[in-house]
Amino acid sequence: MGSGKSTLALQIHHNLSTRGLNGLLCSYLDRGGSQVSSRLGVSAPAVEVELTTDLVHIAQEANRRLGSLEYMVCDEAQFYSAAQVDHLARVVDEMGVDVHALGLLTDFRGRLFEGTARLLEVADERDELHVEARCWCGARATHNARLVGGVQVYEGDLVVVGDVSADGSENSEGEVSYELLCRRHWLRGETGRPTAPPRLGPAIVSEDPA
Ligand SMILES: [Zn+2]
Numbered sequence: 001m002g003s004g005k006s007t008l009a010l011q012i013h014h015n016l017s018t019r020g021l022n023g024l025l026c027s028y029l030d031r032g033g034s035q036v037s038s039r040l041g042v043s044a045p046a047v048e049v050e051l052t053t054d055l056v057h058i059a060q061e062a063n064r065r066l067g068s069l070e071y072m073v074c075d076e077a078q079f080y081s082a083a084q085v086d087h088l089a090r091v092v093d094e095m096g097v098d099v100h101a102l103g104l105l106t107d108f109r110g111r112l113f114e115g116t117a118r119l120l121e122v123a124d125e126r127d128e129l130h131v132e133a134r135c136w137c138g139a140r141a142t143h144n145a146r147l148v149g150g151v152q153v154y155e156g157d158l159v160v161v162g163d164v165s166a167d168g169s170e171n172s173e174g175e176v177s178y179e180l181l182c183r184r185h186w187l188r189g190e191t192g193r194p195t196a197p198p199r200l201g202p203a204i205v206s207e208d209p210a
Contacts, residue, residue: 005102009036009075010044012100021070024062028076036075055087071098078103080115089122108146109154135182136192143186145179152189
């Protein structure tokens, strides 16, 4: 969600693979298919993970195919089930593979994603990605608002891949999009759309929830 997360996933994968290490890049629900892509237009082929995917099996298979497996980079790990995050822990502990899992903290309802909650419980290390994401009011953007037809909603399916226009222009009725907001404006449902109060700061360019 404009957090630079997918870009970081691609960077880690690039850095490790150019050192000659064997690894897997994993994506989940990427709009471009089986790849990880960033808004910067960079992408790389990836293994697509679904809710039924056994990540230990995936790792073992890659280990056989590549001769060794040194790392995994998992983008969109917030969508993983708790069981899948436990798979990742087994891949680390039983196979000696470094696993980098990247995910959003909270969903559009403001609650921890299941995968993220489990990651916080079992990860050896955690880093918060510090980026200059700003709400339209200029405050630091900490919340991810889901908009349906331009109106913020707080209920609905957890996984809806939105589509937004690059210039942040209003979507047609019923279309799902996402916008980064500060907590105050997230709670109030005040987005930086044309119908919202006057802008005091630059509007966030809408980005996909990846
Ligand atoms: Zn704000």
